[in-house]
Amino acid sequence: MEELSLHILDLIENALAAGAKSIEICINEDTGQDELRLEVRDNGRGLTPEASAGVMSPFYTSRTTRRVGLGLPLLKATAEACEGGISLESEAGRGTTVAAWMRLSSVDRPPLGDIGASLAAALARQDPPKLVYRHYRDGRQFRFSSKELEEELGVIPLQEGLVLNWLRQYINEQVNGL
Amino acid sequence: MKSLEELRQIKEKALEEIRLREQEKKVQVIIGMGTCGIAAGAREVMSAILDELGKRRLTNVAVTQTGCIGLCAQEPLVDVIFPGKPKVTYGKIDPFKARQIVAQHIVNGIIIEEWVVNK
Numbered sequence: 001m002e003e004l005s006l007h008i009l010d011l012i013e014n015a016l017a018a019g020a021k022s023i024e025i026c027i028n029e030d031t032g033q034d035e036l037r038l039e040v041r042d043n044g045r046g047l048t049p050e051a052s053a054g055v056m057s058p059f060y061t062s063r064t065t066r067r068v069g070l071g072l073p074l075l076k077a078t079a080e081a082c083e084g085g086i087s088l089e090s091e092a093g094r095g096t097t098v099a100a101w102m103r104l105s106s107v108d109r110p111p112l113g114d115i116g117a118s119l120a121a122a123l124a125r126q127d128p129p130k131l132v133y134r135h136y137r138d139g140r141q142f143r144f145s146s147k148e149l150e151e152e153l154g155v156i157p158l159q160e161g162l163v164l165n166w167l168r169q170y171i172n173e174q175v176n177g178l
Numbered sequence: 179m180k181s182l183e184e185l186r187q188i189k190e191k192a193l194e195e196i197r198l199r200e201q202e203k204k205v206q207v208i209i210g211m212g213t214c215g216i217a218a219g220a221r222e223v224m225s226a227i228l229d230e231l232g233k234r235r236l237t238n239v240a241v242t243q244t245g246c247i248g249l250c251a252q253e254p255l256v257d258v259i260f261p262g263k264p265k266v267t268y269g270k271i272d273p274f275k276a277r278q279i280v281a282q283h284i285v286n287g288i289i290i291e292e293w294v295v296n297k
């Protein structure tokens with residue numbers, strides 16, 4: 001995929017498909033170590049150890065609409081092309097953490113891209129998850145919490161188009177300004 | 179003895195009903211996503227719709243997405259539902275078409291028949 005934020009949206013979709021109510025996303029860009037690390041942690045139903053071992057294969061999927069699952073294999077290919085890798089840790093019934101790391105300066109590393117659109121898309125649902133996004137860039141930090149936003153909105157639902165549009169732009173401005 | 183917890187429950191329930199009533203009055207736009215949809219540009223379609231709503235300052239439109247619904251070949255899919263009317267499903271939508279859907283269908287109430295897939 002041409003943007004890391006599309007992979008992130010994919011990981012969020014996996015978490016939501018596993019019934020997660022709470023999702024934490026963390027991105028850390030470290031110029032000194034020349035590393036970008038991203039992590040998506042959820043409290044969904046998780047995977048058994050046997051299933052965890054199989055998920056990197058495209059032929060492991062709980063989808064019923066097609067026989068291959070592409071999300072994790074595609075992320076793995078991206079990370080490996082940038083001298084990195086991915087890991088999945090899961091506890092059945094408790095949740096899952098997927099992490100990916102790659103060389104920040106690798107020419108093959110996709111840009112972060114429209115992360116605001118990915119988070120807006122993740123929250124645009126009837127029953128949105130509690131989502132926390134943290135982004136570190138050489139020690140500077142941006143943090144967003146959907147729970148705080150909902151408190152701010154009161155009775156106005158998160159799915160209101162104008163709210164989602166504001167959110168998309170706000171997140172992009174904050175992240176680009178880091 | 180009445181507890182504060184009980185009051186909180188009453189408040190939650192009342193708010194939920196207000197929310198549902200508001201929901202019924204809203205135009206709903208639903209975008210099909212899932213890895214195939216995302217790869218086919220569903221996120222960009224959603225961004226175009228949000229941007230167009232923002233430019234026109236259109237309130238009372240709820241935008242949501244669903245995971246893949248198995249119609250991968252027709253993705254990105256966009257449903258538009260007006261209160262009390264049947265759902266209209268558009269297929270193979272790109273950001274340009276998405277903006278047209280806002281301008282024609284959501285603003286003027288005119289269905290763009292050529293892009294409809296559920297006729």
Ligand SMILES: Nc1ncnc2c1ncn2[C@@H]1O[C@H](COP(=O)(O)OP(=O)(O)OP(=O)(O)O)[C@@H](O)[C@H]1O
Binds near residue numbers: 010069
């Ligand atoms: N966060 C998670 N929690 C629980 N199970 C997961 C999680 N992420 C992945 N899985 C399991 O791993 C499988 C493979 O995931 P992957 O993203 O590679 O493909 P998919 O989601 O099945 O299909 P696609 O991403 O192509 O729509 C999933 O079907 C699911 O069973």
Ligand SMILES: [Mg+2]
Binds near residue numbers: 010014071072213
């Ligand atoms: Mg997936």
